């Protein structure tokens with residue numbers, strides 16, 4: 188059952204502003220990975236009912252073993268890489284400790300008794316076969332050095348207890364690709380944390396090979412947890428366990444929804460279907476901008492039946508396809524909706540969450556005739572390093588600004604009376620008022636969006652600024668955290684949750 192498909196684009200794009208008689212370069216590396224996961228089915232341990240104890244739930248405790256790194260290499264570059272991997276695991280484990288409570292598994296059940304001596308690429312040490320662990324999930328961390336391969340990481344569960352869930356799993360990092368990342372940059376380190384979080388959710392339950400092990404509140408297997416239907420010409424599996432089904436009905440505003448579709452392309456079915464939910468943490472492709480931990484994934488973790496509780500306060504807001512009705516989920520893609528774009532369009536507009544801009548294009552995970560504005564190929568508004576990469580003359584002519592308080596607006600504004608540019612996504616600083624007005628700062632000149640989709644002129648500029656389609660959603664969606672929690676915590680709902688040893692709104696003080 189080894190399977191992973193991935194793809195990577197590292198490219199330098201030329202940003203052309205031909206109608207302004209200027210040619211400027213914005214060169215950036217954009218990395219896209221699509222992760223599929225190794226799913227190892229070993230054997231299932233049948234729990235002896237006599238061992239069942241009633242115990243109070245506790246915060247999920249994840250332990251890990253990185254001996255593979257030490258055993259294999261004293262190479263300094265790999266040991267530095269190891270320290271970033273370890274820190275990302277510690278921060279991600281803290282995320283799950285805040286998110287999930289679990290009734291500890293019976294005494295002795297964390298002892299490795301599998302017939303296999305390996306979990307992923309790791310050899311299980313003999314001590315793990317001899318002794319129990321004070322842990323709810325034990326992870327073996329390994330790496331490979333495959334620059335020619337196209338995945339950043341993959342993960343799988345190795346051992347699971349009937350009705351209690353996984354006990355051991357593995358995560359493998361692809362050093363060959365990840366070594367090109369600059370993890371001293373808090374934004375890039377944050378994407379490593381998101382990758383690790385994604386992988387651990389597979390191990391905790393979002394895995395096609397584990398769905399059959401999920402149990403209901405009475406610890407009985409779910410009946411008919413999935414249904415298959417052909418949508419947009421593709422046979423698609425819909426997950427219809429109770430919490431996921433209920434959330435999908437509410438989210439899309441569709442009482443007859445068959446369930447929540449799983450990815451139907453690329454052999455990547457342990458993920459949500461990209462066509463109906465963008466930027467979800469559990470989509471098959473890494474989000475162009477920032478991942479969202481939505482109620483869909485929280486509902487899925489509840490439906491595993493393995494956990495005592497999943498903290499609903501940590502679910503993050505998502506608007507893609509919200510209240511869009513049944514046809515959005517099972518019908519053809521409508522290029523008139525802002526979720527999609529018109530196939531073949533040459534415009535370079537803002538992505539759905541206004542974090543960046545890009546061309547209207549497809550991906551291997553979007554169903555046929557469904558294209559979106561993908562900001563991969565262009566700089567993202569929230570990344571302030573773009574302020575130094577962009578040519579100052581060009582920046583000044585457009586009034587552009589990058590950084591955490593910048594978002595994308597579709598605009599044809601240019602500082603001149605006799606020049607014009609086509610409408611495109613441009614990053615400007617902005618603030619939201621309490622009344623959901625958006626004050627946009629175009630090169631120091633402020634204009635106010637008071638109505639949805641309003642079109643504004645700006646003194647000293649030719650062209651038009653188009654206000655966000657839904658100002659309340661625009662202002663409600665702020666996934667970014669102060670300075671990306673300084674690489675010392677994870678960002679949830681715009682708030683940093685710091686790892687042990689750090690405190691402060693940006694995790695920048697010693698605790």
Ligand SMILES: [Zn+2]
Nearest residue numbers: 222223224471
């Ligand atoms: Zn995945």
